[in-house]
Amino acid sequence: LNSSGPAPALADAEFLRSRFGHMPERGWYGVNVPGIPAAWAEAHRRFGRLPFAELFTSAVSYAEEGYPLAPVVSELWRGDFEIFSKYASDGVFRPWFETFAPEGRAPKAGELVRLPALAKSLRELAATDCESFYRGELARAIDKWSRRTGGWLRYEDLAAFRPEWVEPLSVDYRGYTVWELPPNGHGLVVLMTLGILSGFERLDASPRGVHRAIEALKLAYADGKRYIAERSAMEYPASALLDGAYLASRRALIGRSALEPMPGSPDCGGTVYFCTADAEGNMVSWIQSNYQNFGSGVVVPGTGIALHNRGCNFSLDPASPNCLAPGKRPYHTIIPGFLTKGGRAVGPFGVMGAFMQPQGHVQTLINLLDLGMNPQEALDAPRWQWTGGKRIELEPGFDPTLASALGERGHELSRGESINFGRGQIIWRDENGVLCGATEPRADGGIAAY
Numbered sequence: 281l282n283s284s285g286p287a288p289a290l291a292d293a294e295f296l297r298s299r300f301g302h303m304p305e306r307g308w309y310g311v312n313v314p315g316i317p318a319a320w321a322e323a324h325r326r327f328g329r330l331p332f333a334e335l336f337t338s339a340v341s342y343a344e345e346g347y348p349l350a351p352v353v354s355e356l357w358r359g360d361f362e363i364f365s366k367y368a369s370d371g372v373f374r375p376w377f378e379t380f381a382p383e384g385r386a387p388k389a390g391e392l393v394r395l396p397a398l399a400k401s402l403r404e405l406a407a408t409d410c411e412s413f414y415r416g417e418l419a420r421a422i423d424k425w426s427r428r429t430g431g432w433l434r435y436e437d438l439a440a441f442r443p444e445w446v447e448p449l450s451v452d453y454r455g456y457t458v459w460e461l462p463p464n465g466h467g468l469v470v471l472m473t474l475g476i477l478s479g480f481e482r483l484d485a486s487p488r489g490v491h492r493a494i495e496a497l498k499l500a501y502a503d504g505k506r507y508i509a510e511r512s513a514m515e516y517p518a519s520a521l522l523d524g525a526y527l528a529s530r531r532a533l534i535g536r537s538a539l540e541p542m543p544g545s546p547d548c549g550g551t552v553y554f555c556t557a558d559a560e561g562n563m564v565s566w567i568q569s570n571y572q573n574f575g576s577g578v579v580v581p582g583t584g585i586a587l588h589n590r591g592c593n594f595s596l597d598p599a600s601p602n603c604l605a606p607g608k609r610p611y612h613t614i615i616p617g618f619l620t621k622g623g624r625a626v627g628p629f630g631v632m633g634a635f636m637q638p639q640g641h642v643q644t645l646i647n648l649l650d651l652g653m654n655p656q657e658a659l660d661a662p663r664w665q666w667t668g669g670k671r672i673e674l675e676p677g678f679d680p681t682l683a684s685a686l687g688e689r690g691h692e693l694s695r696g697e698s699i700n701f702g703r704g705q706i707i708w709r710d711e712n713g714v715l716c717g718a719t720e721p722r723a724d725g726g727i728a729a730y
Contacts, residue, residue, distance in 0.1 A: 283319035288434060293605065303591065311588065311589060314587060333406040348392055349389055349392075355699070397583055398585070401584055457619070460616075464508065468504060469500045469504040474642065495533075499533060502543045502544075508611050510609045530544055551569035553703070555629065570589070627707040629641070656719075672691045
């Protein structure tokens with residue numbers, strides 16, 4: 281289910297090029313049609329069993345009565361408070377401070393957070409099967425605030441939106457089938473990376489194994505950044521980028537030393553993730569995102585609704601297939617994953633973290649399928665992150681001997697903070713039908729079984 285929303289009908293790339301020269305991250309211009317409420321309703325229509333309104337009971341209770349703020353979220357909240365403080369004099373951000381910093385500061389870890397306006401909006405969504413957000417009272421409130429404060433989003437944009445059921449893409453890797461959503465998301469980067477690596481023998485934790493994984497990811501990402509966009513705007517279909525001959529040509533570029541990655545030509549051949557499973561064999565891999573923590577910083581007065589800034593991933597380059605245009609969806613970084621083996625569901629997996637997501641997917645899968653780790657070990661293992669060119673950030677705890685060997689191969693290494701290396705979860709069903717859950721040490725997640 282792809283419920284990423286398109287740019288508003290009033291979106292104007294030329295205006296942004298002349299005024300900013302780039303896609304602004306905060307404010308209205310990065311706000312496309314929000315898709316999350318529509319996704320909830322659409323998924324429930326197809327698979328739900330409980331009454332829709334019942335699904336909101338706990339969320340309404342937490343919003344109204346309060347919930348204790350977890351440590352990682354508290355730190356991210358504090359960082360966004362500092363960011364939005366720079367815009368405190370801009371009236372469009374006033375509701376953000378009223379909603380998320382009513383005491384003039386970010387809440388602290390363990391402090392009770394109450395969001396009474398959001399509780400009211402959640403009740404409205406529950407009572408209307410989320411129709412109010414697109415064709416009702418909440419849609420009119422969003423339209424009114426957008427018109428008043430210079431936004432492009434209109435009631436008509438919201439009313440026209442429908443989620444899209446899509447056919448997932450897959451590659452076979454080490455005896456398993458790895459599934460990702462098709463573009464406009466970048467799950468294709470994961471599949472291309474695995475397709476490149478599948479031509480090598482099983483990877484190990486040696487410098488050569490890690491180097492090959494890094495280089496394959498870089499080459500796949502270079503292609504992804506160049507070609508991934510709204511499917512109707514892509515220069516090449518996903519099948520061309522996953523073609524075996526093309527992936528072999530990319531694999532042939534990997535030698536002993538680090539590459540400066542460039543896109544190839546196929547002509548030659550932020551975020552919440554959760555997963556669930558039940559005794560009947562149903563499994564869900566689900567991800568949704570406001571993008572940069574609180575997203576655009578735009579909060580609709582009286583509703584508690586914070587709007588995302590996914591649109592800042594549009595390009596303003598007219599030659600790019602990902603250039604901003606009305607009704608077009610941007611390059612999307614959120615990618616739920618799934619594993620099967622022999623046509624049987626093994627389980628859902630995902631790693632939050634914007635442009636770290638494909639890298640987290642690849643490293644987690646290598647840990648599971650090449651190195652034989654259990655799901656929790658696969659998430660716990662220290663990670664690397666490609667940040668461009670030959671630059672690689674290493675997480676604290678990364679083996680210093682291995683790091684030294686990577687440096688000798690030409691990788692330009694630096695150290696980063698663990699919170700920037702992705703935050704994921706896995707459910708794995710073994711051959712006996714036993715379910716194993718794993719969750720990140722880098723986030724506030726948990727595992728629940730009953």
